[in-house]
Amino acid sequence: MFAGGCFWCMVEPFETKEGIISVLSGYTGGHVDNPTYEQVLGGYTGHVEAVEIIFDTRIWSYKALVELYWQLTDPTDSNGQMADRGSNYRPVIFVMDEEQREIAEHEKQELAESGKYKRPIVTAIEPATTFWPAENFHQQFYRKNPKRYKKIQRTRQQFLAFQRLQTRIRGWKKRS
Template sequence: MKNNQSEIIGDLYNLLLNPATRDWERSLLRIAKAGIDNGAKFEDQIAKLEAELRPLALRNNLTPDVTDFYLKITNDPLAGSSFDLSAHYQGDGPHQARAIFAGGCFWCMVEPFETRSGIISVVSGYTGGHMDNPTYEQVVGGYTGHVEAVEIIFDTQIWSYKELVELYWQLTDPTDAFGQMADRGSSYRPVIFVTNEEQRQIAERSKQDLAESGRYNHPIVTAIEPASTFWLAENFHQQFYQKNPRRYKKLKRSRQQFLVFQRMQTKLGHGWNRLRKK
């Protein structure tokens, strides 16, 4: 096994203590660690554990941290490909600024921004809640008040904040306060988190312009809230579109089809109203 034995054992111990680990995952991890502690051959115990986890791993149904562990023990090339978070933690440069958007599942909110010139970094995380260091399962369970969001560091010489907000509108349903598309619940509500007064004014003006544009039949309900601590999501969630391209393409296609259908309905509604007035 390429990975250091003591490192794997440390990972097992940490996963056993991790509150996000599911009970059945924890039971398998505990059996493996107990076997190793009792003198069983390390490679045999890890092989048995991998076989037990494999069916759920193939269906992408392990919790994020256990997924990372599974990739490590199978020597998957994605293992250890921890997302580079240096840009997130370091101070912004003279022509850099940040934008934070929540628009449903953050898996679908990274690629539309990250693949554009002038975008320096995009990370997935949780914000707007009342608990420190929330886990994915706590957030989607609705226990923390957080929403899934992305933090974008952008080059202000190439992008204005107003342009980013306008792109955000194109990616989301601003009339749905209770989720986005198939993602339901408070952790998926659409929010623009503003980091200063200038961003707040731009976001408010853009929201008002959208409301007056007639593009939607229903009120624009996307919230505009002050930014608070942005907690990074687990490594499994970072750059999901690259790690799970087939699954991401299905999710992206579903969102796009919904938005196209919604906009078509609005246009048809406007056309019908004009005919009735004649």
């Protein structure tokens, strides 16, 4: 399970890959059973918007999923992602067991040491809790609302590209 801003933008990058069996939008990490979108959005439940991914382990490793996740989020922003602000949008990797925790922690450390980001990597790594599927309207949003999704996705991609460009410029300045 991964949280990284609005779950609408987290589904398509995973779901369209061969070997990904299912990507479900939902809520996890909170203290209320069966939360609604309005409750989570209002910050009343402690949940984050997240995606639950079921994948074919013959095609995907958990490590590869984590590597893809890093490409989709800003791991330096603990209070949301891009225009999605608030604790319900914070970036979290929810791990199912000790092996996933070790992989996520290792990949997080690798990212921190890579020099890609000027600010610290703040993505949380937490034990998985009950995952509550979101309302049907939110499932596969990119397919149901392609124009709206493309606009949201374009803005997100532009932000992440800008962030990567800043990293390259910082690297270039250090070498000069």
